[in-house]
Amino acid sequence: MGIRDDRKAATRGEIQRATLDLLETAGFEATTVARIAEQAGISERTFFRYFDSKESAAMPGQGELVQALLTHPLHPALTSAQVLRELIEVCRKHFAYEVQQYEFLRISRLVLREPGLLQGVARQELQLVSALSGSLVERNILGQMPALLVAELIACTWRVAWQCFAQESADGGCDPAALFDKAVTNLGEIVSPAAGSPAPVQLA
Template identity: 40%
Template sequence: MDGDVPAGLRERRRLDTQLEIHEAALSLFEEQGLQATTVQQIADRAGISHRTFFRYFASKEQAALPGQRRLLRAFEGLEIDADGPGDVLRAIERMAIAAMEEERAGRLEEHRRITRLLAAEPALQAVAAGQELLLVEALHDRLAARLPEWPTTRARLVAEIAVVTWRTAWQRWGELAMQGEELEPADVFRECAADLRVIVG
């Protein structure tokens, strides 16, 4: 019974199944396009039931995207030791760089595949935009909890700026990767953050 399985093993199985569904969705979208692919096809390729698919993802589009889970987890652990907006943005920058540096080589190839799909499939772009809204809300909530003296508008602006910088860095990394340039995502993020400081001071 599943209740007899240690919690760590259950979590590993859950993550493995999630990854298998994600890989199946990516492969099918690459082979036959988003519109021609069904949830049942993804489930069949991943070796799971239609019902199991929906325990992990709400739609086939979501299955193709990583969901920014690593960044969401990083937000949950974000520590802030100053209350100036510039200092907070730099703390978020350090956290985002650490999250990017955790990516492995295989994951970077996955990001290249996702970049190509996003360029070809507007429906996936809409899902990605929705995920960014969730990131903004999560970071806003963390900032509000850690900096209760801040006006909510300030916390939201900082959250929006941080997420836009994250998205811009991945977009730029994707453009460079499509051109054959092998840069580290964290280095591209550092460049974007440096440009941001030039713009806002």
């Protein structure tokens, strides 16, 4: 990473910390982009060079997850289940990265405390589903319906892992990576065919 990239990363980190500080002290509604910019010592214009909303500033890993999913190479011959399995693995790696890079515990506590932030997360998920399903169709990986189903399952698994982590960390802590694997295992059990049907697809 060069000096310019280091500066960008530092600025992103300052914006996120300012956002979380304000969310914790002022609450979701009172936290505005203008206040975040002032707290971080930047202009609103600079804020929007890095993030498109206060929600994305609070949880920058979600935008990076979308990019990781959209740029992951997939072979057109893969089945829907295989595509889902590969993209789940992308999520698993990104989840572990997020734990190391971002204010994971602070974010998880705010998600529990601030319904507005959770609504913002839901809006970001809609964007994830739209972008990912559209990409899968455009690249001729999947048809429209399986592409939507795969994208929805990805978004759902990511959200459930986050929400369970938030709850369990509030109750005394847990291993985020293990929790994500548990969410994937539970998903595999839920979508497995009934007894007597062909063998279920293993997601984990």
